[in-house]
Amino acid sequence: MxxxxxxxxxxxxxxxxxxxxxxxxxxASSSTISSESEKSTALNLRETELRLGLPGSESPERKPQxxxxxxxxxxxxxxxGYSLGSLKGFVSGAKRGFSDAIDGSGKxxxxxxxxxxxxLGKGAKSCMPGPAMKDVAAPSSPKPVQEKKPQASAxxxxxxxPAAKAQVVGWPPIRSFRKNxxxxxxxxxxxxxxxxxxxxxxxxxxMDGAPYLRKVDLKIYCNYMELSSALEKMFSCFTxxxxxxxxxxxxxxxxxxxxxxxxxxxxxxxxxxxKDGDWMLVxxxxxxxFTESCKRLRIMKGSEAIGxxxxxxxxxxxxx
Amino acid sequence: xxxxxxxxxxxxxxxxRSSPFPDxxxxxxxxxxKSHKDRSSVSLVCKDWYNAERWSRTxxxxxxxxxxxxxxxxxxFPNIRSVTLKGKPRFSDFNLVPLNWGAxxxxxxxVFASKYPLLEELRLKRMTVTDESLEFLATTFTNFKALSLLxxxxxxxxxxxxxxxxxxxxxxxxxxxxxxxxxxxGWLSCFPENFTSLxxxxxANLSSDxxxxxxxxxxxxxxxxxxxxxxxxxxxxxxQRLLECAPQLTELGTxxxxxxxxTRQYAELESAFNNCKNLNTLSGLWEATPLYLPVLYPACMNxxxxxxxxxxxxxxxxxxxxxxxxxxxxxxVLDTVEDKGLEAVGLSCPLLEELRVFPADPxxxxxxxxxxxxxxxxxxxxxxxxxxxxxxxxxxxxxAVATIVKNCxxxxxxxxxxxxxxxxDYLTDEPMDEAFGAVVKNCTKLQRLAxxxxxxxxxxxxxxxxxxxxETLSVAFAGSSDWGMQCVLSGxxxxxxxxxxxCPFGNEALLSGLEKYESMRxxxxxxxxxxxxxxxxxxxxxxxxxxxxxxxxESDDSQADKVYVYRSVAGPRxxxxxxxxxx
Numbered sequence: 001m002x003x004x005x006x007x008x009x010x011x012x013x014x015x016x017x018x019x020x021x022x023x024x025x026x027x028a029s030s031s032t033i034s035s036e037s038e039k040s041t042a043l044n045l046r047e048t049e050l051r052l053g054l055p056g057s058e059s060p061e062r063k064p065q066x067x068x069x070x071x072x073x074x075x076x077x078x079x080x081g082y083s084l085g086s087l088k089g090f091v092s093g094a095k096r097g098f099s100d101a102i103d104g105s106g107k108x109x110x111x112x113x114x115x116x117x118x119x120l121g122k123g124a125k126s127c128m129p130g131p132a133m134k135d136v137a138a139p140s141s142p143k144p145v146q147e148k149k150p151q152a153s154a155x156x157x158x159x160x161x162p163a164a165k166a167q168v169v170g171w172p173p174i175r176s177f178r179k180n181x182x183x184x185x186x187x188x189x190x191x192x193x194x195x196x197x198x199x200x201x202x203x204x205x206x207m208d209g210a211p212y213l214r215k216v217d218l219k220i221y222c223n224y225m226e227l228s229s230a231l232e233k234m235f236s237c238f239t240x241x242x243x244x245x246x247x248x249x250x251x252x253x254x255x256x257x258x259x260x261x262x263x264x265x266x267x268x269x270x271x272x273x274x275k276d277g278d279w280m281l282v283x284x285x286x287x288x289x290f291t292e293s294c295k296r297l298r299i300m301k302g303s304e305a306i307g308x309x310x311x312x313x314x315x316x317x318x319x320x
Numbered sequence: 321x322x323x324x325x326x327x328x329x330x331x332x333x334x335x336x337r338s339s340p341f342p343d344x345x346x347x348x349x350x351x352x353x354k355s356h357k358d359r360s361s362v363s364l365v366c367k368d369w370y371n372a373e374r375w376s377r378t379x380x381x382x383x384x385x386x387x388x389x390x391x392x393x394x395x396x397f398p399n400i401r402s403v404t405l406k407g408k409p410r411f412s413d414f415n416l417v418p419l420n421w422g423a424x425x426x427x428x429x430x431v432f433a434s435k436y437p438l439l440e441e442l443r444l445k446r447m448t449v450t451d452e453s454l455e456f457l458a459t460t461f462t463n464f465k466a467l468s469l470l471x472x473x474x475x476x477x478x479x480x481x482x483x484x485x486x487x488x489x490x491x492x493x494x495x496x497x498x499x500x501x502x503x504x505x506g507w508l509s510c511f512p513e514n515f516t517s518l519x520x521x522x523x524a525n526l527s528s529d530x531x532x533x534x535x536x537x538x539x540x541x542x543x544x545x546x547x548x549x550x551x552x553x554x555x556x557x558x559x560q561r562l563l564e565c566a567p568q569l570t571e572l573g574t575x576x577x578x579x580x581x582x583t584r585q586y587a588e589l590e591s592a593f594n595n596c597k598n599l600n601t602l603s604g605l606w607e608a609t610p611l612y613l614p615v616l617y618p619a620c621m622n623x624x625x626x627x628x629x630x631x632x633x634x635x636x637x638x639x640x641x642x643x644x645x646x647x648x649x650x651x652x653v654l655d656t657v658e659d660k661g662l663e664a665v666g667l668s669c670p671l672l673e674e675l676r677v678f679p680a681d682p683x684x685x686x687x688x689x690x691x692x693x694x695x696x697x698x699x700x701x702x703x704x705x706x707x708x709x710x711x712x713x714x715x716x717x718x719x720a721v722a723t724i725v726k727n728c729x730x731x732x733x734x735x736x737x738x739x740x741x742x743x744x745d746y747l748t749d750e751p752m753d754e755a756f757g758a759v760v761k762n763c764t765k766l767q768r769l770a771x772x773x774x775x776x777x778x779x780x781x782x783x784x785x786x787x788x789x790x791e792t793l794s795v796a797f798a799g800s801s802d803w804g805m806q807c808v809l810s811g812x813x814x815x816x817x818x819x820x821x822x823c824p825f826g827n828e829a830l831l832s833g834l835e836k837y838e839s840m841r842x843x844x845x846x847x848x849x850x851x852x853x854x855x856x857x858x859x860x861x862x863x864x865x866x867x868x869x870x871x872x873x874e875s876d877d878s879q880a881d882k883v884y885v886y887r888s889v890a891g892p893r894x895x896x897x898x899x900x901x902x903x
Contacts, residue, residue: 171414172739173411174712
């Protein structure tokens with residue numbers, strides 16, 4: 001259910017938990033200090049100290065950091081919005097998660113890739129078609145992203161401050177439908193590395209002569225065979241009768257084997273564009289390397305593919 | 321035929337009527353009055369005018385679907401052809417309202433089927449619409465022409481297929497951002513081959529491929545097509561073919577703006593844009609790069625609205641593009657353009673009236689990029705006509721806002737979102753009270769305000785004292801005590817919508833507005849300090865208000881976590897789900 005997740009964010013916390021939360025912060029922060037002291041330029045722990053003050057009083061000597069002012073102010077005004085109190089509770093959880101991330105795996109930078117929840121969350125955001133839209137419509141989906149984000153940003157940023165920042169439900173106030181679109185378009189503009197930690201890896205597949213593109217998720221295939229048979233099924237309607245009729249019903253065995261012949265023969269070859277913008281033949285590099293570097297696929301006519309093979313071999317050698 | 325009302329005998333009419341005009345004349349004249357506010361005023365003059373107004377009205381706008389019932393609407397207005405309905409509270413856009421909250425259109429459609437069989441237009445915002453409802457709509461209303469859906473949920477592309485299949489007279493299909501279940505693009509192929517009436521087609525926010533062949537044929541045969549917004553899967557090559565079929569377009573949303581083109585293809589695309597002499601609105605442009613933006617240049621001279629919120633442009637690209645858009649009135653961008661890009665806005669677009677800057681990475685908190693107060697200030701110097709702004713940034717100063725509103729005193733909509741909650745003036749560390757004080761003091765025409773940053777009650781004192789035309793106020797993570805909210809409720813005489821989240825306003829503030837809420841459309845308070853008892857008191861004392869509470873699961877019994885208060889002539893909701901408590 002979506003509601004419980006929501007409360008972990010913004011759920012009301014009574015006074016006892018507020019104290020617990022502040023305890024957690026101070027203990028977590030001390031462990032954070034010891035391991036991160038040389039890096040903690042951004043995190044000013046004074047901000048997290050429990051201070052008493054009248055509601056509405058400011059402390060001008062503070063320079064609140066991004067996000068830290070949230071619970072800095074909060075600790076000051078105990079009668080302030082409950083949600084701020086619970087944000088602390090959440091934040092302390094995030095901090096603990098962060099130290100866990102450090103303790104748990106040696107390479108904590110890669111905990112984003114390893115952490116399944118983070119991936120799912122991010123994946124749900126960047127996957128464009130149907131399932132993602134479905135998730136966005138339900139409030140539960142964006143929340144995993146938001147909850148896990150501090151861990152992700154902590155892992156990515158090499159700084160201790162991010163762990164202190166809370167992700168608030170529905171803030172900034174961007175329409176959930178819009179933010180899903182923007183996340184995809186912003187990420188598409190980054191290089192492939194930005195995609196590598198995600199739960200799905202959509203690349204466009206174009207075929208010479210076909211009237212529109214398709215998309216495949218490279219992550220759901222384990223090897224070239226699976227990919228190529230999926231592409232065969234997807235594009236069989238185009239290759240049959242290369243006069244361009246694509247409304248043909250039924251993809252029976254005859255059709256697929258014909259396409260396989262086409263693909264494996266000299267008619268069509270499967271090529272891809274890699275991170276550097278070069279077009280290479282599919283199949284020359286190990287599968288994992290391929291999925292990491294492939295930006296898009298193209299089924300091109302065999303005649304146009306001459307000269308691609310040597311480049312692929314060279315690149316492979318350079319990488320190894 | 322319009323329903324005709326029964327008339328009294330002419331003699332008694334002349335004796336008793338106060339107006340010198342015969343009814344027909346009055347209705348004819350009033351039929352020309354379009355604005356809802358004017359019509360409301362007209363209906364209050366006298367009984368004759370009330371009746372003439374209700375018989376002559378063809379469009380009804382209902383800002384809160386629960387404020388009235390469809391039966392009441394149909395009883396008062398017999399001749400409606402066009403309905404606009406808004407449902408959920410606005411914060412549902414940000415996931416603050418659970419699914420299945422309500423605002424289902426179906427009950428309305430059932431009443432309309434019997435009372436408005438000739439219904440032509442339906443525009444819905446934040447309503448729940450199922451595929452069954454869409455099919456019912458498509459098969460029941462034979463004259464149905466225009467459907468517009470924004471921020472709605474509950475439907476899939478199957479519903480769109482039903483619309484395309486059955487609505488023979490469709491002129492407008494406008495599917496904006498919605499929680500739609502995208503099951504595939506086959507719906508577009510459901511428009512019959514003899515269907516030619518389409519004038520508006522927007523499927524930019526759908527993610528599945530449509531059949532390009534079907535789309536091209538549709539665009540070719542709909543000679544009156546004026547607005548076309550395609551989705552991201554349409555390539556540049558395909559766009560060029562569409563533009564060739566429809567050079568008469570006035571509003572265009574492109575697909576993906578990134579594809580390897582040959583020189584010939586590039587030239588053809590440029591020529592296609594050159595032929596679109598009537599283009600005034602441009603959007604889409606996903607993945608646009610400096611290489612392909614220049615094909616747009618021939619079409620830019622007449623652009624009045626440029627929506628770049630899906631194109632992560634850099635400042636240089638934007639500057640080059642805007643240099644060719646001297647007539648721009650509305651601009652939406654991502655903050656990837658940075659302050660430098662906004663400087664270009666100030667330099668190139670003197671006629672600009674509306675600017676929206678969206679964050680490309682709203683959840684990344686260590687982002688060094690984005691826009692700052694400098695960009696906003698730069699725009700204000702160059703664009704004195706600016707009156708609508710939505711600005712997402714990570715830092716702001718009181719001084720900058722003061723400068724901005726000095727340069728642009730005509731703001732009607734000022735929505736500033738400093739993305740970190742409770743962020744002070746980054747130069748002085750002070751609260752941002754003076755910033756919003758300057759806004760409300762200088763901008764006397766201000767209708768809509770959204771505040772952010774570190775704010776004390778002083779901000780709300782200013783708002784209550786100066787914002788006399790304010791109708792909509794959005795507050796988050798702000799204020800110090802009940803006094804702030806009380807100032808707003810007592811000072812802003814024209815206030816209609818107040819939405820508050822995560823603020824230290826409590827029962828005293830809530831109850832200070834007892835008299836006020838009936839003159840407002842609605843109040844939303846979530847994650848504030850309001851208790852159930854206070855809400856019960858409010859409900860008891862104001863029977864014409866609906867007071868609804870949604871509780872978070874882990875909160876204690878006394879807290880009212882989410883409160884939604886609105887006036888209604890329809891009484892309490894009968895379709896409230898179990899998690900909505902009507903007090």
